Amino acid sequence: METATVVVAPVPVAIAPPAQHKLLELKSSFAPAAKSAPQARKAAKPAPKKKLAGGSGGYVLEDVPHLTDYLPELKSYPNPLQDHPAYSVVKQYFVNPDDTVAKKIVVHKGSARGTHFRRAGPRQRVYFQPGEVRAAIVTCGGLCPGLNTVIRELVCGLHDMYGVTSVLGIEGGYKGFYARNTVDLTPRSVNGIHKRGGTVLGTSRGGQDTGKIADSIQDRGINQVYIIGGDGTQKGAASIHDEVVRRRGIPCAVVGVPKTIDNDIAVIDRSFGFDTAVEEAQRAISAAHVEAESAENGVGVVKLMGRNSGFIAMHATLASRDVDCCLIPESPFYMEGNGGLLEFVERRLRENGHMVIVVAEGAGQDLIAKSMHFADTHDASGNKVLLDVGLWLCQKIKEHFKRKPGFPITLKYIDPTYMIRAVPSNASDNVYCTLLAHSAIHGAMAGYTGFTVAPVNGRHAYIPFYRITEKQNKVVITDRMWARVLCSTNQPCFLTHEDVEGAGQEEEEEPQLPLVEGDNALLLRSPPMCNGNGPLCSGAA
Numbered sequence: 178m179e180t181a182t183v184v185v186a187p188v189p190v191a192i193a194p195p196a197q198h199k200l201l202e203l204k205s206s207f208a209p210a211a212k213s214a215p216q217a218r219k220a221a222k223p224a225p226k227k228k229l230a231g232g233s234g235g236y237v238l239e240d241v242p243h244l245t246d247y248l249p250e251l252k253s254y255p256n257p258l259q260d261h262p263a264y265s266v267v268k269q270y271f272v273n274p275d276d277t278v279a280k281k282i283v284v285h286k287g288s289a290r291g292t293h294f295r296r297a298g299p300r301q302r303v304y305f306q307p308g309e310v311r312a313a314i315v316t317c318g319g320l321c322p323g324l325n326t327v328i329r330e331l332v333c334g335l336h337d338m339y340g341v342t343s344v345l346g347i348e349g350g351y352k353g354f355y356a357r358n359t360v361d362l363t364p365r366s367v368n369g370i371h372k373r374g375g376t377v378l379g380t381s382r383g384g385q386d387t388g389k390i391a392d393s394i395q396d397r398g399i400n401q402v403y404i405i406g407g408d409g410t411q412k413g414a415a416s417i418h419d420e421v422v423r424r425r426g427i428p429c430a431v432v433g434v435p436k437t438i439d440n441d442i443a444v445i446d447r448s449f450g451f452d453t454a455v456e457e458a459q460r461a462i463s464a465a466h467v468e469a470e471s472a473e474n475g476v477g478v479v480k481l482m483g484r485n486s487g488f489i490a491m492h493a494t495l496a497s498r499d500v501d502c503c504l505i506p507e508s509p510f511y512m513e514g515n516g517g518l519l520e521f522v523e524r525r526l527r528e529n530g531h532m533v534i535v536v537a538e539g540a541g542q543d544l545i546a547k548s549m550h551f552a553d554t555h556d557a558s559g560n561k562v563l564l565d566v567g568l569w570l571c572q573k574i575k576e577h578f579k580r581k582p583g584f585p586i587t588l589k590y591i592d593p594t595y596m597i598r599a600v601p602s603n604a605s606d607n608v609y610c611t612l613l614a615h616s617a618i619h620g621a622m623a624g625y626t627g628f629t630v631a632p633v634n635g636r637h638a639y640i641p642f643y644r645i646t647e648k649q650n651k652v653v654i655t656d657r658m659w660a661r662v663l664c665s666t667n668q669p670c671f672l673t674h675e676d677v678e679g680a681g682q683e684e685e686e687e688p689q690l691p692l693v694e695g696d697n698a699l700l701l702r703s704p705p706m707c708n709g710n711g712p713l714c715s716g717a718a
């Protein structure tokens with residue numbers, strides 16, 4: 178495990194660059210800048226991999242890197258936004274540099290204040306002049322409603338707010354950096370693309386060659402790169418940041434914009450496109466319900482996307498109210514015997530004469546694997562290729578009722594697969610994508626790098642990559658939301674009391690400011706980590 182570099186700051190800890198860089202660094206694991214790179218500047222000082230700052234009451238700022246961490250001599254300029262006619266009506270142009278966003282907002286009287294992230298938004302000083310910016314945008318991984326909106330708003334936002342005119346579109350995902358063409362993006366060329374599904378830049382899985390991507394960024398003189406993609410993409414973005422900024426010392430803002438219909442990205446409130454996908458899934462569920470209702474013992478089975486997380490199935494079920502049973506990867510189920518799915522199907526058909534089952538594609542994978550032998554396969558990005566739970570489920574239900582003469586059923590299987598993610602984003606996702614793009618631009622212009630932008634408890638924040646990639650967001654079956662689903666469908670929960678006890682939400686680990694040798698250890702050992710008075714707590718230390 179990498180040792181985090183700790184930065185201890187006074188309270189309030191979040192202050193605008195360059196003042197923030199007076200913070201005390203205790204330890205570093207920074208590799209030297211590449212000497213041979215033509216455009217690379219030698220990083221003048223080692224920069225921290227993790228930037229943690231302590232405050233009173235257990236407050237921790239998990240900060241994101243800033244270009245001046247690596248290149249302290251970098252020049253800054255007044256933010257042109259303050260002269261922008263549209264923004265002249267805004268009372269406060271800039272976010273308060275001390276603003277941070279709390280990761281946990283439900284707290285107790287005695288709780289530690291816990292993790293905070295830097296609040297997104299425009300800063301007083303920017304680290305790029307408009308004419309110097311050479312931005313690039315890339316979309317990676319599976320499609321998601323809203324990709325085009327984010328592209329459009331990045332191009333228009335850079336142009337309209339900051340006067341940036343050089344924006345490159347990288348075609349076909351990560352491999353496009355070195356194996357495909359680029360396209361110049363202008364406000365005119367992207368106008369109207371938000372009304373289309375997909376991504377005008379194209380996307381792909383696999384092909385993430387960090388060295389080649391870094392070479393391409395360096396050769397093309399790209400100094401802001403906006404990387405739109407899911408958990409895999411954000412891992413790729415982290416390694417690009419490590420290579421380009423940390424290792425080669427290139428002053429490039431590497432910014433992640435989280436995308437996935439699965440909503441499986443940790444920390445953030447929700448990912449864009451999820452809302453649209455849930456809405457689109459309603460059409461499949463309604464069709465299944467109509468078919469089921471119109472037949473004798475009609476069973477409608479709908480399979481929805483959701484590789485490891487059942488959020489789409491859960492929300493689509495709750496929204497629809499036509500669903501009798503929702504199956505998700507996080508909640509194991511069984512077919513046969515007392516309390517099993519087949520018994521429930523039979524009971525519901527006897528009661529109502531029809532039923533609808535919604536199953537997330539990642540559900541029941543262990544059951545299928547047990548009943549059939551398949552070797553695991555993976556896609557180009559390394560994601561496990563799932564077995565078709567929908568077909569398997571239909572087969573099992575049909576076999577069960579075949580063994581019951583006098584109980585004929587009519588089963589219809591609907592698999593909308595790509596239909597829920599290939600549509601254009603809805604109105605609310607469009608607004609969300611616009612805010613995301615703007616927050617991303619403000620962060621890059623302000624010189625931040627190596628971060629993902631997203632709302633945390635309703636406020637946009639800059640989140641370090643490692644926080645986004647360390648684990649996936651999953652439905653917590655001991656949370657009230659899953660209980661609401663069980664309550665609305667009246668389905669069995671398939672779990673024993675012991676299972677529920679064991680399935681409790683993993684207690685979120687609060688970051689520990691690591692102990693270091695010497696005088697510092699004392700301070701870090703005794704919470705609150707920093708009271709703002711000691712020598713190590715001084716911003717000027």
Ligand SMILES: Nc1ncnc2c1ncn2[C@@H]1O[C@H](COP(=O)(O)OP(=O)(O)O)[C@@H](O)[C@H]1O
Pocket residue numbers: 317318319350351352381382383384385406407408409410411412413414416436437557558559560
């Ligand atoms: N651990 C990883 N490190 C670096 N790049 C990765 C990693 N996982 C995936 N990628 C790259 O990110 C891109 C998208 O990943 P993928 O898992 O397909 O979609 P998503 O980002 O939507 O989850 C692909 O080009 C893939 O090669």
Ligand SMILES: O=P(O)(O)OC[C@H]1O[C@](O)(COP(=O)(O)O)[C@@H](O)[C@@H]1O
Pocket residue numbers: 317318319320407408436437438439482483484538556598
């Ligand atoms: O067939 P593909 O394009 O590999 O995509 C299938 C997967 O993509 C998803 O839509 C999500 O993909 P991402 O991880 O790229 O966001 C899953 O729900 C689904 O399992």
Ligand SMILES: [Mg+2]
Pocket residue numbers: 318407408409437
């Ligand atoms: Mg993914």
